[in-house]
Each structure stands twice: as structure tokens, then as C-alpha cells.
Amino acid sequence: YLIAASLTFAIVWVLRHTAIKSRKIQSREATAADMRREFLQSVQSALVYTFGAAFLIWGREEGLFYDVFGVSFGLGTDLLILAAIVIAHDAYFYWAHRIMHHPKLFKHFHRAHHRSITPTPWAAYSFAIPEAAAMFLFVPIWQFFVPTPGWVMFAWLNFQIIRNAMGHAGFEFFxxxxxxxxxxxxxxxxxxxxxxxxxxxxxxxxxxxxxxxxxxxxxxxxxxxxxxxxxxxxxxxxxxxxxxxxx
Structure with missing residues (x-):
């Protein structure tokens, strides 16, 4: 999170001092208080993910999840698994995100994230604890059903946080x-x-x-x-x- 958010924030800062500075999406500027809130909530989410990671380690040792270390099915198959996890996570995110917008769930799960009207890269993990837990749940579900090489999981984890930070950058890159x-x-x-x-x-x-x-x-x-x-x-x-x- 710190690397992806910091790098994206730095890139946006540089681009906003170039000829394409007009690609900033909103005229409103996020305040220092906005960014501080996003950062602190993201740290809170990171702590949730740390507890989740401990659960994954325990589950692997108990045989509940596939052991991802030292596993490979060959480069071609590994890349297919990487593509599959990206597609599956996108589907999971869409439906979990949409469900959290239900009026009975929104206040407890997703309202904290939507305090960012003008998001910055620091908002990538800016979740309430229930939302952070819901977002993390994808990982044990995936590892329960799919034997996934460690490098594939590592690549996907980096891809998802970089894309998340980009999605909240407030600046159009494409x-x-x-x-x-x-x-x-x-x-x-x-x-x-x-x-x-x-x-x-x-x-x-x-x-x-x-x-x-x-x-x-x-x-x-x-x-x-x-x-x-x-x-x-x-x-x-x-x-x-x-x-x-x-x-």
C-alpha cells in the first residue's frame, strides 16, 4: 500500500506540473485532512489484512488452503491462473461493492470509503473494518479452491493495489x-x-x-x-x- 500509493501520488504530482496538468478530473482539491483520513483508514485496513494473512498461514499449515510456496505448473499454466484470478477478483469486487451499497449495509461497510468525494491514491485501502474484511475474504475463498503458485499471488497482489491506487488518483492516465x-x-x-x-x-x-x-x-x-x-x-x-x- 505505502509503495503503490506513494508512487502513484508522486507520479500525479509530477504530471500536474506538465502540459497535461489539465487531466486532473475534478476542479476540487482534496484537503490535507482528507488525505490524512484516507491514510489512517488504509493503515487500519492493512492491520485487518495482517490478521487475515495470519489466518491464511494457519489454514495452510492445517491443510485448509493449498500451499502456494514452491508450486508451479509451468509458465503457461501459471499465467492462465494469473489471468483467472484477475477476472475472478473483478467479479467478486463488483458484486461485493454493489451489495455494500445496499441501504442496510452501506452505513456499516462502505460509508467510510465514500467520505472521499475527491479521492487521492491514499484512498486505495481507505475502508471501515467490515469492508476491509469483506475485501480480504476473496483471498481465502480463492486459495481454498485453486492451487496458486506463490509468484502468481504476489503478482496479483501488486497488480490490484497499483490499479486501486490509479483508480483513486484523480488524474486520468490513459x-x-x-x-x-x-x-x-x-x-x-x-x-x-x-x-x-x-x-x-x-x-x-x-x-x-x-x-x-x-x-x-x-x-x-x-x-x-x-x-x-x-x-x-x-x-x-x-x-x-x-x-x-x-x-
Missing amino acids: PRWWLSTPMTRWINTTVHHDLHHNGGFNTNYGLYFTWWDKWMGTEHPRYRDKFDEVVSRGALRSFDKEPVPAE
Whole structure:
């Protein structure tokens, strides 16, 4: 968390002093108090995950979970497992996130996270204890059913926190053509999750991909318009140009 949030925060700080500084999504600035709250709540979540990790170690020693250390099924199979865990986690996140928005659960699970109207990378794990526990629950469920090499789990854990920090960065990283090509338009952008925090409370529940929101009719109706607005601000840079298809 500290590495991913700090690195993302530093990158955003640098980009906000370049020609693409206008890609900051909201005009509102998060306050020092906002960031302090996000950080402290994230530390609280990290403590929950530490207790969860101790449970996983105990469960592995008792034979409840697959032993992930020293396991490999060959690079090809390992990569398929990595892709599967990303897809499975995205589905879990969508439905757990959407359920936590239920009026009877929201106050106890998810309201703490939504105090961040203008989120920053420090909000990546900014959860109440019940939400942190619900988010962690995916790991023992996965390890109960799927023997997963340790390096695959490590790669996924790093991927998910980096993507989480990016989703809360408040700054759009992706080029303007991102939603115009079938190869990339199903991959979430920062604008997608930023709308969930600011103006789209009951939309955009997805984490890595947009497909569950599209299938369930929960994507914000102005998502594409907002993305186009943000990435069109300022001067056109070389990385914004649509790639030329190979002949």
C-alpha cells in the first residue's frame, strides 16, 4: 500500500506540473485532512489484512488452503491462473461493492470509503473494518479452491493495489483513444471510478474492467462523455495519438 500509493501520488504530482496538468478530473482539491483520513483508514485496513494473512498461514499449515510456496505448473499454466484470478477478483469486487451499497449495509461497510468525494491514491485501502474484511475474504475463498503458485499471488497482489491506487488518483492516465478501440475500451480508467465517488454513487462498481457494469446496466451514462472531456483538455501529446494498425 505505502509503495503503490506513494508512487502513484508522486507520479500525479509530477504530471500536474506538465502540459497535461489539465487531466486532473475534478476542479476540487482534496484537503490535507482528507488525505490524512484516507491514510489512517488504509493503515487500519492493512492491520485487518495482517490478521487475515495470519489466518491464511494457519489454514495452510492445517491443510485448509493449498500451499502456494514452491508450486508451479509451468509458465503457461501459471499465467492462465494469473489471468483467472484477475477476472475472478473483478467479479467478486463488483458484486461485493454493489451489495455494500445496499441501504442496510452501506452505513456499516462502505460509508467510510465514500467520505472521499475527491479521492487521492491514499484512498486505495481507505475502508471501515467490515469492508476491509469483506475485501480480504476473496483471498481465502480463492486459495481454498485453486492451487496458486506463490509468484502468481504476489503478482496479483501488486497488480490490484497499483490499479486501486490509479483508480483513486484523480488524474486520468490513459490516452484519449482508450475508449475508441475494442482492445482497450473494456479496461477501467480513472474517470470511471472517479465518477463513482463524485456524482455517480449508484454506478461504476467495477474494479479492473467495465463489462459487469455494462452487463448489469450500472455504468454511468456520461462515462464516455466525461472521459472525452478530461482527455481532450490541453495540448495534444504524442502518446494521445491513436495507434496506427500494423499492415
